Amino acid sequence: MKSYAMLLNTKxxxxxxxxxxxxxxxxxxxxxxxxxxxxxxxxWRDLSCYGSDFYETPNIDRLxxxxxxxxxxxxxxxxxxxxxxxxxxxxxxxRLHITDFLSGLEFPYAALKPPSWQRHYLPHGEVTMAExxxxxxxxxxxxxxxxxxxxxxxxxxxxxxxTLAATQAGWPGTYFYPWPMMQDLKGxxxxxxxxxxxxEVIKSLEESRxxxxxxxxSYFTPHRPTQAKEEHIREFESxxxxxxxxxxxxxxxxxxxxxxxVGRIMQALERLRLVKNTVVIFASDNGGxxxxxxxxxxxxxxxxDGKGSxxxxxxxxxxxxxxxGRISAGIETSVPVTSVDLFPTLRSLxxxxxxxxxxxxxxxxxxxxxxxxxxQRESLFWHYPHYHHGGASPHGVIRKxxxxxxxxxxxxxxELYNIENDxxxxxxxxxxxxxxxxxxxxxxRMWRQSVGAQMPTINSEYDANRVHEAFFFHEWKExxxxxxx
Numbered sequence: 001m002k003s004y005a006m007l008l009n010t011k012x013x014x015x016x017x018x019x020x021x022x023x024x025x026x027x028x029x030x031x032x033x034x035x036x037x038x039x040x041x042x043x044w045r046d047l048s049c050y051g052s053d054f055y056e057t058p059n060i061d062r063l064x065x066x067x068x069x070x071x072x073x074x075x076x077x078x079x080x081x082x083x084x085x086x087x088x089x090x091x092x093x094x095r096l097h098i099t100d101f102l103s104g105l106e107f108p109y110a111a112l113k114p115p116s117w118q119r120h121y122l123p124h125g126e127v128t129m130a131e132x133x134x135x136x137x138x139x140x141x142x143x144x145x146x147x148x149x150x151x152x153x154x155x156x157x158x159x160x161x162x163t164l165a166a167t168q169a170g171w172p173g174t175y176f177y178p179w180p181m182m183q184d185l186k187g188x189x190x191x192x193x194x195x196x197x198x199x200e201v202i203k204s205l206e207e208s209r210x211x212x213x214x215x216x217x218s219y220f221t222p223h224r225p226t227q228a229k230e231e232h233i234r235e236f237e238s239x240x241x242x243x244x245x246x247x248x249x250x251x252x253x254x255x256x257x258x259x260x261x262v263g264r265i266m267q268a269l270e271r272l273r274l275v276k277n278t279v280v281i282f283a284s285d286n287g288g289x290x291x292x293x294x295x296x297x298x299x300x301x302x303x304x305d306g307k308g309s310x311x312x313x314x315x316x317x318x319x320x321x322x323x324x325g326r327i328s329a330g331i332e333t334s335v336p337v338t339s340v341d342l343f344p345t346l347r348s349l350x351x352x353x354x355x356x357x358x359x360x361x362x363x364x365x366x367x368x369x370x371x372x373x374x375x376q377r378e379s380l381f382w383h384y385p386h387y388h389h390g391g392a393s394p395h396g397v398i399r400k401x402x403x404x405x406x407x408x409x410x411x412x413x414x415e416l417y418n419i420e421n422d423x424x425x426x427x428x429x430x431x432x433x434x435x436x437x438x439x440x441x442x443x444x445r446m447w448r449q450s451v452g453a454q455m456p457t458i459n460s461e462y463d464a465n466r467v468h469e470a471f472f473f474h475e476w477k478e479x480x481x482x483x484x485x
């Protein structure tokens with residue numbers, strides 16, 4: 001018996017193949033491109049559109065006017081690696097057991113000892129954004145800071161089709177070429193890292209492709225070392241006045257370069273006619289660094305403190321999303337959202353099916369973005385069982401409505417603030433609102449149990465005179481090796 005295909009003439013076969021290709025292309029064409037720009041240590045007030053009167057960010061401000069700007073967006077953690085893992089997987093750092101930056105700090109004489117956490121890498125068993133989007137036909141790119149493991153756990157091993165300049169370390173070492181921590185990013189003397197990453201992103205946008213792209217651009221800026229171009233430093237030195245709270249001209253120059261490069265990418269999207277079908281997300285991995293440099297690297301006021309602390313300055317961050325024709329322009333929302341929401345949102349946006357195991361901690365923000373329908377969620381949670389130079393001791397946080405409660409694991413009394421009335425967290429309400437404090441504390445503890453959060457333990461080596469001594473993990477391991485018999 002002859003097969004059905006053998007009975008078809010050449011013209012019919014060509015027609016069928018063309019129809020299949022058209023169906024294939026149209027299914028891809030219906031999916032938007034996705035460009036996720038993640039900055040490093042960019043504080044909530046580090047953009048003009050978020051209130052800075054010293055830093056200048058006209059391109060990012062324009063992006064905000066063209067989309068939706070979140071006033072109450074939060075990083076998943078007070079430091080970088082946990083937030084990055086949460087963004088990639090849609091799971092809370094507490095569930096992932098990635099609760100500090102890799103591979104962390106050791107405070108060997110502090111009152112509490114951190115748990116045995118996942119300090120070296122994001123496990124391959126976790127489904128990343130790139131892996132989730134791949135069945136939908138997305139071609140994925142990763143540029144820049146990784147900080148979720150060494151080469152065997154780099155982005156190429158986590159589902160990304162193309163990667164460049166990924167690093168195991170949490171900082172670039174230097175912003176001016178050469179960049180010894182990035183073996184695969186070429187340059188020449190005088191090249192600035194933020195510019196070169198942008199060059200490569202634009203090259204990728206210019207490539208001819210027949211399927212949608214997902215580009216994760218992970219800038220190092222404005223993480224230390226605090227280095228900027230001389231012309232930008234001079235510009236902000238001349239601008240500095242006594243009334244400015246943010247007073248570091250070098251950091252201002254770094255943010256200026258960041259803004260310039262975001263503008264270059266937006267211009268490239270326009271030139272390549274990709275604007276209407278590209279969702280742009282601009283975010284930060286944690287609050288601004290308030291404890292480094294002289295003058296102070298940045299100031300997050302009116303928020304309290306910053307990176308590595310337990311307060312709003314550490315957790316609240318900029319978030320801007322643009323999708324022309326779908327997301328209304330010039331919208332500002334105070335709906336609380338968090339890093340873990342990006343995974344389910346992109347999954348919905350790309351039309352991907354939910355995973356069989358419903359262990360995501362984020363919620364889909366698409367109804368909010370497209371229809372102004374807030375997610376049905378009352379509380380946000382955080383877990384940080386570590387110490388940090390930014391001021392944090394092991395703690396947990398819950399935000400519910402206007403209230404924000406901090407539980408300190410070392411026995412220090414809890415703190416309760418109404419951050420709608422007191423955004424700077426200056427008046428502790430824990431004694432005046434004991435019932436509310438108890439309600440939130442119980443809910444926070446129940447959440448920790450539900451996600452399998454790891455808790456610190458009593459440190460038998462506690463020394464009150466040495467509690468502030470700290471070592472990077474690799475330094476501490478080497479010290480222990482040398483001291484061991």
